[in-house]
Amino acid sequence: MRVKITLRCTSCGSKNYISSKNKATHPEKVESLKFCPKERLVTLHKEE
Structure with a gap:
């Protein structure tokens, strides 16, 4: 059961x-x- 997720920048x-x-x-x-x-930086991205 695969679902699509969106990753959002925390900053x-x-x-x-x-x-x-x-x-x-x-x-x-x-x-x-x-x-x-x-x-233009590497930041933490979390699932929405």
Whole structure:
């Protein structure tokens, strides 16, 4: 049961990335370090 998720930048709040995850095996929210083009920095992005 894969679902599409949107990753939002924690510092500026923009929606930058779309990904997918298996909700059955990973019910927790996804967090990862990604490049934010608005700030031009690598920042923490969390699942919306």
